[in-house]
Amino acid sequence: MDMSDASGFEGLRGELKLAAPMARYTTWRAGGPAARLYVPADLDDLAAFLRRLPSKEPLLFVGLGSNLLVRDGGFRGTVVLTHAAAKRPELLLGRIYADAGVACPKLARFAALNNLVGAEFLAGVPGSIGGALAMNAGCYGGETWDIVERAMTIDRAGALRSREKTEFDIGYRHCALRAGGRLGEDEWFVAAYFKVPEGDGEAARRKMKEFLARRIAEQPLQLPNAGSVFRNPIGEHAARLIESCGLKGLARGGARVSEKHANFIVNPKGAGTAADIEWLIETVRAKVLEKTGVELQPEVRIVGEAA
Numbered sequence: 001m002d003m004s005d006a007s008g009f010e011g012l013r014g015e016l017k018l019a020a021p022m023a024r025y026t027t028w029r030a031g032g033p034a035a036r037l038y039v040p041a042d043l044d045d046l047a048a049f050l051r052r053l054p055s056k057e058p059l060l061f062v063g064l065g066s067n068l069l070v071r072d073g074g075f076r077g078t079v080v081l082t083h084a085a086a087k088r089p090e091l092l093l094g095r096i097y098a099d100a101g102v103a104c105p106k107l108a109r110f111a112a113l114n115n116l117v118g119a120e121f122l123a124g125v126p127g128s129i130g131g132a133l134a135m136n137a138g139c140y141g142g143e144t145w146d147i148v149e150r151a152m153t154i155d156r157a158g159a160l161r162s163r164e165k166t167e168f169d170i171g172y173r174h175c176a177l178r179a180g181g182r183l184g185e186d187e188w189f190v191a192a193y194f195k196v197p198e199g200d201g202e203a204a205r206r207k208m209k210e211f212l213a214r215r216i217a218e219q220p221l222q223l224p225n226a227g228s229v230f231r232n233p234i235g236e237h238a239a240r241l242i243e244s245c246g247l248k249g250l251a252r253g254g255a256r257v258s259e260k261h262a263n264f265i266v267n268p269k270g271a272g273t274a275a276d277i278e279w280l281i282e283t284v285r286a287k288v289l290e291k292t293g294v295e296l297q298p299e300v301r302i303v304g305e306a307a
Contacts, residue, residue, distance in 0.1 A: 012049055013041035022074065022304075025081060026065035027126065029224040029270030030255075030277060032074030032304060034060070039081045043099075043190055046080065047158035053078060055156060060303060061188045063101055063128025066226050067135065069281075072274045073305030082190070083128050095149060096194040100130025104137070107194070108208055117199030118147055123208040124215055126227045133189040135299065136175045140211055145170045152191040155181075160190070173231050173299060220258045223266040229281060230263055230296040238296055239263035245291045247284055252276045257284065278302060 009016055020037035023029050040046035053059070058077025062068060065083075082101035089098040089110040096116065098107050104125035111119040121142030125132055132144040133151055145165065153161050169176045181187050215221060230238040242248070242262035250257045254271025257280060258264040265280050281298060289295050 008052055009049070012052075013045045014049060015039040020079065022065075022070040022079070023270060025062055025079070026068050026070060026226070027224060028065075028069060028226050028265075028267050028274075028277060030072075030267055030272055030274045031070030032072045032274070032307065034070070034075040034077070034079040036078040037081055038078060039084070043154070043160065046190070047154060047160065049080075050154065050156060050158040053156070059156065061100070061130060061184070063130045064103060064126070066127040067131060067300045068226065069274055069277055069300055069302045071278070071302065071304035072307035075304040080188075082130055092193070096196060098129045098192060098194065100128060100133070100188075100190045100192075102129045103127075104129060104132050109205075111194075111196050112201045112204035112208060115198055115201035115204075116196040117201070117204045118142075118196045119194065120204050120207045120211065124211045129192060130189045133192055134175055134183055135173050136170055137173070140214075143172075145175065147194045147196050149193045149195040151189055151193070153183075153187040154190045155187050161187070218261055220260045220264055220266050223258075223268050224270055225258070225264050225266045226300050228263045228299055229265050229284075231299050233294050233296070236294065237263075241288050241292055241294055241296070242284055245284075245287050247287060250280060250283065252279050252283075255280055273307075274304075275307065 017037045019033045021033050022031040038049055040049060060075060061080045061082060063083045084101055087099050087102045089096050089102055089107050104122040104127055108119045108123040121140045124139040125137045136143050136145050148165055150162060150164050153163055167178055169178050177183060232238050239262040247257050248259050248262050253273055253276035255265055255267045255276040258266045265277055285296050
C-alpha cells in the first residue's frame with residue numbers, strides 16, 4: 001500500500017489527515033508533522049483502520065499530547081488521535097468505563113458527581129486515560145492503577161483484548177505486560193474499567209477544588225507545557241534538584257525552564273522548537289548529574305526525526 005496518500009482507506013468513518021502538524025496535537029505546541037494522522041470514529045472503526053495498515057508502519061497513539069515531544073523533522077508514520085471532546089465516562093455494572101481518549105480530570109469529576117470517591121487525584125493529571133494507563137500517572141498521593149480493575153487493548157491487527165490488572169507489571173510511572181507483547185509497540189490501551197467505592201461526592205468535589213487551587217498556585221498552567229518533565233528520584237524531588245542547580249529560567253529559543261516550577265519546561269506562544277525543548281531536557285539532566293550525582297529520568301516521551 002502506498003502510504004503517501006489516502007488511497008486504501010475508503011469506507012472508514014474516521015478522519016484521515018496527511019502531513020498533520022503535531023504542534024497542534026501536543027501540549028508543548030511544538031514539533032514537526034506526522035506523515036498521517038487518523039481520528040477514529042469509534043473502536044470498531046479503529047480496528048478496521050489498523051487492519052489496513054502495513055505491518056511495519058510506525059504507529060503512535062496520542063491522546064491530549066501531554067508528556068510527548070515530537071521532534072521538528074516529524075514522525076514518519078501514522079498517529080492515531082484518541083482524544084475527542086465529546087467522549088464521556090459512563091457507569092457500567094458498578095464500574096466506571098472510560099475510553100483511552102477521555103481526559104483524566106473528566107473522569108475525576110464524573111466519579112464525584114456519582115458519589116464515587118478515590119479518583120480525585122486524576123483531576124491533577126493533565127492527560128488522557130490512555131496515557132495515564134501507559135505510564136501509571138499519578139499525583140497528590142494517588143496513581144492510576146490504584147483504581148483500575150481491567151483494561152482494554154488493541155493490537156496492530158485490530159484485535160481487541162480485555163486484560164485483567166494482574167496481567168500487567170505496574171510500578172512508579174511504569175506499566176508493562178507481564179508476558180509477551182510491548183505496550184506502545186504491539187498493543188495500545190483503548191479503554192479501562194475503574195473500581196471506585198461509594199462515598200461523599202461533595203467532599204470529593206471539595207478535594208478536587210483544593211487540588212486545582214494548588215496546581216494554579218504551584219504550576220505554570222497558563223503557558224504551554226507537558227507537565228512534569230522528570231520523574232522524582234526515590235526520596236527526592238526533581239524540582240528541588242533542578243532549582244538547587246540554579247536552572248530555573250534557563251532558556252533556549254522560545255522555551256525555558258519555568259521560574260514557577262523547576263520541573264516544568266514552558267513554551268510561551270509556541271515560540272520554541274522541539275529542538276529547543278529537547279536541548280533544555282538534556283542540559284538539565286547533565287547539570288543535575290554533574291552537580292548532585294543524581295541522574296534524572298524523563299517522564300516525557302520523545303519521538304520522531306530531527307529537522
